[in-house]
Amino acid sequence: MWLYLAVLVGLYYLLRWYRERQMVSHLGDKYVFITGCDSGFGNLLARQLDVRGLKVLAACLTEQGAQQLRKQTSDRLETVLLDVTKTESIAAATQWVKERVGDRGLWGLVNNAGTFHPLCITEWLKTETWIHTLKVNLIGVTEVTLSMLPLVKKAQGRIVNVSSILGRVAFFGAAYSSSKHGVEAFSDVLRCELQHFGVKVSIVEPGYFRTGMTDVQKSSEAMKQVWKEVPAHIKDTYGQKFFDAYHDVMKQGLSSCSTNLNLVTDCMEHALTSVHPRTRYSAGWDAQFFFIPLSYLPTSLADYILTRSWPKPVQAV
Numbered sequence: 683m684w685l686y687l688a689v690l691v692g693l694y695y696l697l698r699w700y701r702e703r704q705m706v707s708h709l710g711d712k713y714v715f716i717t718g719c720d721s722g723f724g725n726l727l728a729r730q731l732d733v734r735g736l737k738v739l740a741a742c743l744t745e746q747g748a749q750q751l752r753k754q755t756s757d758r759l760e761t762v763l764l765d766v767t768k769t770e771s772i773a774a775a776t777q778w779v780k781e782r783v784g785d786r787g788l789w790g791l792v793n794n795a796g797t798f799h800p801l802c803i804t805e806w807l808k809t810e811t812w813i814h815t816l817k818v819n820l821i822g823v824t825e826v827t828l829s830m831l832p833l834v835k836k837a838q839g840r841i842v843n844v845s846s847i848l849g850r851v852a853f854f855g856a857a858y859s860s861s862k863h864g865v866e867a868f869s870d871v872l873r874c875e876l877q878h879f880g881v882k883v884s885i886v887e888p889g890y891f892r893t894g895m896t897d898v899q900k901s902s903e904a905m906k907q908v909w910k911e912v913p914a915h916i917k918d919t920y921g922q923k924f925f926d927a928y929h930d931v932m933k934q935g936l937s938s939c940s941t942n943l944n945l946v947t948d949c950m951e952h953a954l955t956s957v958h959p960r961t962r963y964s965a966g967w968d969a970q971f972f973f974i975p976l977s978y979l980p981t982s983l984a985d986y987i988l989t990r991s992w993p994k995p996v997q998a999v
Contacts, residue, residue, distance in 0.1 A: 701957070702952070702956055702958055702959075702960070705956060706957055709735055709736050710735040710737075711737075711786070712736055712737065712786075712789035712790065712837075712839075713738075713739055713783045713787075714731055714736050714737070714738055714788075714789060714791075714954060715739040715741065715788055715791050715830065716731075716740050716741065717741045717792065717822075717826060718741070718743070718795030718796060719740035719742045719747065719748075719751055719761070719794075720742045720743050720746075720748075721747065721894050722794075722943070723794055723888070723891075723893065723947055723950070724740070724794040724795065725751060726943050726944070727792065727794070727950050727951065728755065729751070729754055730944075730947050731951065731954070732759045734951070736789075736790075737758055737759075738758065738759040739760055739761075739762065739778075739779055740761045740762070741762050741775060741795070742762075742763060743763070743764065743765060743795070744763070748762075748763065760782065762775050762779075763775075764795075766795050766817075766818060766823070766825070767814075767821070769825065772822075772826055772829050775829075776833075779830065779833060780833060783833060783837075786836075787835070787837030787838075788833035788834050788837055789834075789837045789839040789840065789954070790839055790840045791826070791827065791839070791840070791841045792842045792844070792954070793822075793823040793841070793844060794950075795818065795822060796818060796844065797814070797815060797818045797819060798895040798896070799811045799812075799814075799815050799858055800901070800907070800908045801854065801901055801905055801936075802905055802908045802909070803920070803928070804857075805916055806908050807856065807857060807908075808911075811857060812857045815857040815861055816861050818861075819858065819861035819865065820861040823843060823865055823868065824868055827841060827868075827872070834881055835879050838879065838881060839881060840881070840883075840884065840953060840954050840959065841872065841876075841881065841882070842883075842884050842886060842953045842954060843868070843869045843883070843884070843885050843886070844865075844886050844950075845866050845885050845886065845887050846858070846859075846862040847889045847890075847966075847968070847973045849862030849865060849866045849887060850866070850973060850977050851976055851977050851988075853985070853988040853989060865885070869885045870885075882953075884960060884963065885961065885962045885963070886946060886965055887965065888965040888969065889940070889964075889966030889967070889968035889970075889972075889973065890936075890939040890940060891939050891940050891943055891965075891966065892939040892940065893943070896936050901932070902933055905929055906929070909925050918996075918997070919996070919997045920995040921995060921996030921997075923993070923996065924993050928992065931992060931993070940966055940967075940968075945965050945966050949963035976988070
Protein backbone atom coordinates (compact mmCIF):
# COMPACT_ATOMS: atom_id res chain seq x y z
CA MET A 683 0.00 0.00 0.00
CA TRP A 684 2.74 2.47 0.96
CA LEU A 685 4.58 1.70 -2.27
CA TYR A 686 1.50 2.56 -4.35
CA LEU A 687 1.04 5.77 -2.37
CA ALA A 688 4.68 6.74 -2.91
CA VAL A 689 4.35 6.08 -6.64
CA LEU A 690 1.20 8.23 -6.86
CA VAL A 691 2.87 11.09 -5.00
CA GLY A 692 5.92 10.78 -7.23
CA LEU A 693 3.77 10.86 -10.37
CA TYR A 694 1.90 13.91 -9.09
CA TYR A 695 5.10 15.89 -8.56
CA LEU A 696 6.52 14.71 -11.89
CA LEU A 697 3.39 15.92 -13.69
CA ARG A 698 3.49 19.23 -11.82
CA TRP A 699 7.15 19.68 -12.70
CA TYR A 700 6.40 19.06 -16.38
CA ARG A 701 3.41 21.45 -16.45
CA GLU A 702 5.27 24.23 -14.63
CA ARG A 703 8.18 24.10 -17.07
CA GLN A 704 5.92 25.18 -19.95
CA MET A 705 6.58 28.87 -20.57
CA VAL A 706 4.37 31.53 -22.12
CA SER A 707 5.41 32.48 -25.66
CA HIS A 708 6.20 35.97 -27.03
CA LEU A 709 7.21 37.39 -23.64
CA GLY A 710 8.88 40.32 -25.37
CA ASP A 711 5.47 41.63 -26.40
CA LYS A 712 4.00 41.59 -22.89
CA TYR A 713 3.72 44.46 -20.41
CA VAL A 714 4.10 43.95 -16.65
CA PHE A 715 3.27 46.63 -14.07
CA ILE A 716 5.03 46.34 -10.69
CA THR A 717 4.40 48.45 -7.60
CA GLY A 718 7.03 49.24 -4.95
CA CYS A 719 10.10 49.23 -7.21
CA ASP A 720 12.24 51.66 -5.20
CA SER A 721 14.01 48.78 -3.46
CA GLY A 722 13.66 45.19 -2.28
CA PHE A 723 11.64 42.58 -4.15
CA GLY A 724 10.02 45.02 -6.57
CA ASN A 725 13.32 46.57 -7.62
CA LEU A 726 14.95 43.18 -8.18
CA LEU A 727 11.94 41.81 -10.06
CA ALA A 728 11.87 44.83 -12.38
CA ARG A 729 15.53 44.29 -13.27
CA GLN A 730 15.04 40.54 -13.58
CA LEU A 731 12.09 40.82 -15.99
CA ASP A 732 13.90 43.51 -17.97
CA VAL A 733 16.72 41.04 -18.59
CA ARG A 734 14.11 38.50 -19.76
CA GLY A 735 12.97 41.02 -22.37
CA LEU A 736 9.54 41.89 -20.99
CA LYS A 737 8.20 45.43 -21.17
CA VAL A 738 8.42 46.49 -17.53
CA LEU A 739 6.35 49.37 -16.17
CA ALA A 740 7.83 50.07 -12.75
CA ALA A 741 6.01 52.14 -10.14
CA CYS A 742 8.18 53.86 -7.53
CA LEU A 743 7.22 55.97 -4.54
CA THR A 744 10.08 58.43 -5.04
CA GLU A 745 11.78 60.04 -8.03
CA GLN A 746 15.14 59.04 -6.57
CA GLY A 747 14.13 55.38 -6.61
CA ALA A 748 12.88 55.70 -10.17
CA GLN A 749 16.11 57.33 -11.38
CA GLN A 750 18.30 54.67 -9.78
CA LEU A 751 16.22 51.89 -11.33
CA ARG A 752 16.39 53.43 -14.82
CA LYS A 753 20.17 53.62 -14.55
CA GLN A 754 20.32 49.86 -13.92
CA THR A 755 18.01 48.73 -16.72
CA SER A 756 17.43 48.93 -20.46
CA ASP A 757 15.48 51.57 -22.34
CA ARG A 758 12.49 49.20 -22.42
CA LEU A 759 11.79 49.77 -18.75
CA GLU A 760 9.69 52.80 -17.89
CA THR A 761 8.92 54.25 -14.48
CA VAL A 762 6.03 56.15 -12.94
CA LEU A 763 5.52 57.63 -9.49
CA LEU A 764 2.79 55.95 -7.44
CA ASP A 765 1.51 56.29 -3.89
CA VAL A 766 -0.86 53.36 -3.37
CA THR A 767 -2.60 55.17 -0.50
CA LYS A 768 -3.88 57.96 -2.78
CA THR A 769 -6.76 57.38 -5.20
CA GLU A 770 -5.68 60.19 -7.54
CA SER A 771 -2.17 58.73 -7.79
CA ILE A 772 -3.58 55.29 -8.65
CA ALA A 773 -5.89 56.80 -11.28
CA ALA A 774 -3.01 58.71 -12.88
CA ALA A 775 -0.80 55.61 -12.95
CA THR A 776 -3.60 53.57 -14.50
CA GLN A 777 -4.05 56.13 -17.28
CA TRP A 778 -0.27 56.13 -17.82
CA VAL A 779 -0.28 52.33 -18.15
CA LYS A 780 -3.31 52.39 -20.47
CA GLU A 781 -1.54 54.78 -22.84
CA ARG A 782 1.41 52.40 -23.11
CA VAL A 783 -0.27 48.99 -23.39
CA GLY A 784 -2.98 50.11 -25.80
CA ASP A 785 -5.18 47.34 -27.21
CA ARG A 786 -2.81 44.61 -26.02
CA GLY A 787 -3.82 45.10 -22.41
CA LEU A 788 -1.70 44.48 -19.34
CA TRP A 789 -0.27 40.96 -19.12
CA GLY A 790 0.99 41.16 -15.55
CA LEU A 791 0.09 43.16 -12.44
CA VAL A 792 2.39 42.63 -9.45
CA ASN A 793 1.14 44.18 -6.20
CA ASN A 794 4.42 44.33 -4.32
CA ALA A 795 4.35 47.70 -2.53
CA GLY A 796 4.15 47.22 1.22
CA THR A 797 5.13 48.51 4.63
CA PHE A 798 5.94 46.99 8.01
CA HIS A 799 5.12 48.79 11.22
CA PRO A 800 7.55 48.76 14.17
CA LEU A 801 7.96 45.33 15.76
CA CYS A 802 6.07 45.54 19.01
CA ILE A 803 3.21 44.20 21.08
CA THR A 804 -0.25 44.92 19.64
CA GLU A 805 -1.21 46.98 22.70
CA TRP A 806 1.64 49.38 21.97
CA LEU A 807 0.54 50.26 18.43
CA LYS A 808 -1.22 53.53 17.75
CA THR A 809 -4.45 53.59 15.75
CA GLU A 810 -2.84 55.67 13.01
CA THR A 811 -0.17 52.96 12.58
CA TRP A 812 -2.91 50.38 12.04
CA ILE A 813 -4.64 52.61 9.51
CA HIS A 814 -1.46 53.36 7.53
CA THR A 815 -0.43 49.69 7.42
CA LEU A 816 -3.84 48.58 6.18
CA LYS A 817 -4.01 51.42 3.63
CA VAL A 818 -0.70 50.42 2.07
CA ASN A 819 -0.77 46.63 2.36
CA LEU A 820 -4.45 45.88 1.79
CA ILE A 821 -6.53 48.83 0.61
CA GLY A 822 -3.74 49.85 -1.77
CA VAL A 823 -3.60 46.34 -3.23
CA THR A 824 -7.36 46.21 -3.79
CA GLU A 825 -7.60 49.70 -5.26
CA VAL A 826 -4.66 49.24 -7.64
CA THR A 827 -6.04 45.86 -8.72
CA LEU A 828 -9.55 47.11 -9.37
CA SER A 829 -8.22 50.13 -11.25
CA MET A 830 -5.98 48.01 -13.49
CA LEU A 831 -8.34 45.04 -13.81
CA PRO A 832 -9.95 46.00 -17.17
CA LEU A 833 -6.46 46.13 -18.70
CA VAL A 834 -5.53 42.74 -17.24
CA LYS A 835 -8.80 41.17 -18.44
CA LYS A 836 -8.15 42.49 -21.94
CA ALA A 837 -4.83 40.62 -22.03
CA GLN A 838 -6.19 37.57 -20.17
CA GLY A 839 -3.19 38.10 -17.99
CA ARG A 840 -1.87 37.55 -14.49
CA ILE A 841 -2.25 39.15 -11.09
CA VAL A 842 0.50 38.43 -8.55
CA ASN A 843 -0.15 39.61 -5.00
CA VAL A 844 2.69 39.64 -2.49
CA SER A 845 1.46 38.42 0.86
CA SER A 846 3.69 36.98 3.60
CA ILE A 847 4.13 33.80 5.55
CA LEU A 848 2.53 35.87 8.34
CA GLY A 849 -0.58 35.82 6.15
CA ARG A 850 -0.69 32.10 6.95
CA VAL A 851 0.72 31.92 10.46
CA ALA A 852 0.23 35.08 12.52
CA PHE A 853 2.01 35.35 15.87
CA PHE A 854 3.43 38.89 15.94
CA GLY A 855 3.09 42.15 14.01
CA ALA A 856 -0.68 42.32 14.38
CA ALA A 857 -1.39 45.13 11.90
CA TYR A 858 0.97 43.71 9.28
CA SER A 859 -0.30 40.16 9.71
CA SER A 860 -3.91 41.35 9.53
CA SER A 861 -3.20 43.17 6.28
CA LYS A 862 -1.56 40.11 4.77
CA HIS A 863 -4.41 37.82 5.86
CA GLY A 864 -6.62 40.30 4.01
CA VAL A 865 -4.46 40.01 0.89
CA GLU A 866 -4.82 36.23 1.05
CA ALA A 867 -8.62 36.44 1.25
CA PHE A 868 -8.86 39.10 -1.46
CA SER A 869 -6.67 37.03 -3.77
CA ASP A 870 -8.63 33.81 -3.17
CA VAL A 871 -11.94 35.49 -3.97
CA LEU A 872 -10.48 37.26 -7.00
CA ARG A 873 -9.05 34.00 -8.35
CA CYS A 874 -12.46 32.34 -8.23
CA GLU A 875 -14.23 35.31 -9.79
CA LEU A 876 -11.77 35.85 -12.66
CA GLN A 877 -11.27 32.25 -13.77
CA HIS A 878 -13.89 32.62 -16.52
CA PHE A 879 -12.05 35.63 -17.96
CA GLY A 880 -8.78 33.77 -18.45
CA VAL A 881 -7.07 35.73 -15.69
CA LYS A 882 -4.87 33.81 -13.25
CA VAL A 883 -4.22 35.05 -9.70
CA SER A 884 -1.18 33.96 -7.69
CA ILE A 885 -0.11 34.68 -4.12
CA VAL A 886 3.56 34.87 -3.10
CA GLU A 887 4.22 34.25 0.60
CA PRO A 888 7.82 35.18 1.47
CA GLY A 889 9.41 34.07 4.70
CA TYR A 890 12.00 36.26 6.45
CA PHE A 891 14.16 38.22 3.99
CA ARG A 892 16.60 41.11 4.39
CA THR A 893 14.96 44.16 2.82
CA GLY A 894 14.49 47.76 3.84
CA MET A 895 11.50 46.74 5.95
CA THR A 896 13.61 44.34 8.00
CA ASP A 897 16.72 46.48 8.46
CA VAL A 898 18.02 45.63 11.94
CA GLN A 899 19.19 49.11 12.94
CA LYS A 900 16.08 50.93 11.71
CA SER A 901 13.78 48.35 13.27
CA SER A 902 15.60 48.59 16.59
CA GLU A 903 15.29 52.38 16.68
CA ALA A 904 11.60 52.18 15.74
CA MET A 905 10.92 49.68 18.55
CA LYS A 906 12.60 51.92 21.10
CA GLN A 907 10.60 54.93 19.91
CA VAL A 908 7.31 53.02 20.17
CA TRP A 909 8.17 51.86 23.70
CA LYS A 910 9.04 55.42 24.67
CA GLU A 911 5.56 56.57 23.59
CA VAL A 912 3.59 53.75 25.24
CA PRO A 913 1.21 55.13 27.91
CA ALA A 914 2.54 54.66 31.45
CA HIS A 915 -0.36 52.47 32.63
CA ILE A 916 0.31 50.00 29.78
CA LYS A 917 4.08 50.18 30.16
CA ASP A 918 3.77 49.28 33.84
CA THR A 919 2.06 45.97 33.01
CA TYR A 920 5.01 44.85 30.89
CA GLY A 921 8.07 46.39 32.56
CA GLN A 922 11.39 47.55 31.18
CA LYS A 923 12.97 44.10 31.51
CA PHE A 924 10.24 42.67 29.29
CA PHE A 925 10.89 45.27 26.61
CA ASP A 926 14.66 44.74 26.71
CA ALA A 927 14.27 40.97 26.34
CA TYR A 928 11.57 41.27 23.67
CA HIS A 929 13.71 43.77 21.78
CA ASP A 930 16.63 41.30 21.81
CA VAL A 931 14.42 38.45 20.56
CA MET A 932 13.15 40.55 17.66
CA LYS A 933 16.66 41.75 16.76
CA GLN A 934 17.90 38.17 16.74
CA GLY A 935 15.08 37.18 14.41
CA LEU A 936 15.83 40.04 12.02
CA SER A 937 19.52 39.16 12.00
CA SER A 938 18.71 35.70 10.64
CA CYS A 939 16.76 36.98 7.61
CA SER A 940 17.80 35.51 4.26
CA THR A 941 19.68 37.78 1.86
CA ASN A 942 18.79 35.75 -1.23
CA LEU A 943 15.89 37.84 -2.57
CA ASN A 944 15.90 35.80 -5.79
CA LEU A 945 14.02 33.07 -3.92
CA VAL A 946 11.07 35.47 -3.92
CA THR A 947 11.48 37.14 -7.30
CA ASP A 948 11.91 33.77 -9.02
CA CYS A 949 8.45 32.84 -7.71
CA MET A 950 7.04 36.12 -9.04
CA GLU A 951 8.67 35.56 -12.41
CA HIS A 952 7.32 32.02 -12.65
CA ALA A 953 3.80 33.24 -11.82
CA LEU A 954 4.09 35.69 -14.74
CA THR A 955 5.79 33.49 -17.32
CA SER A 956 4.58 29.92 -16.74
CA VAL A 957 1.63 28.57 -18.72
CA HIS A 958 0.47 26.93 -15.50
CA PRO A 959 1.37 29.20 -12.54
CA ARG A 960 0.74 28.08 -8.98
CA THR A 961 -1.98 29.67 -6.91
CA ARG A 962 0.46 30.00 -3.99
CA TYR A 963 4.22 30.25 -3.77
CA SER A 964 5.99 29.79 -0.43
CA ALA A 965 9.30 31.61 -0.85
CA GLY A 966 12.23 30.77 1.41
CA TRP A 967 13.35 27.70 3.30
CA ASP A 968 11.81 28.92 6.55
CA ALA A 969 8.43 29.33 4.87
CA GLN A 970 8.49 25.93 3.18
CA PHE A 971 9.98 23.77 5.90
CA PHE A 972 9.01 25.51 9.13
CA PHE A 973 6.00 27.80 8.90
CA ILE A 974 3.90 25.83 6.41
CA PRO A 975 4.24 22.52 8.33
CA LEU A 976 3.67 24.48 11.55
CA SER A 977 0.35 25.77 10.21
CA TYR A 978 -1.02 22.20 10.19
CA LEU A 979 -0.19 21.52 13.84
CA PRO A 980 -2.78 21.91 16.65
CA THR A 981 -2.99 25.62 17.47
CA SER A 982 -1.89 25.21 21.09
CA LEU A 983 1.26 23.36 20.01
CA ALA A 984 2.05 25.88 17.28
CA ASP A 985 1.59 28.76 19.75
CA TYR A 986 4.01 27.12 22.18
CA ILE A 987 6.68 26.59 19.50
CA LEU A 988 6.39 30.14 18.19
CA THR A 989 6.38 31.97 21.54
CA ARG A 990 8.41 29.72 23.84
CA SER A 991 11.40 32.11 23.73
CA TRP A 992 9.33 35.20 24.54
CA PRO A 993 9.79 36.90 27.93
CA LYS A 994 6.97 37.28 30.43
CA PRO A 995 5.47 40.68 31.36
CA VAL A 996 6.13 41.86 34.89
CA GLN A 997 2.43 41.57 35.73
CA ALA A 998 1.93 38.18 34.10
CA VAL A 999 -0.44 35.90 36.04
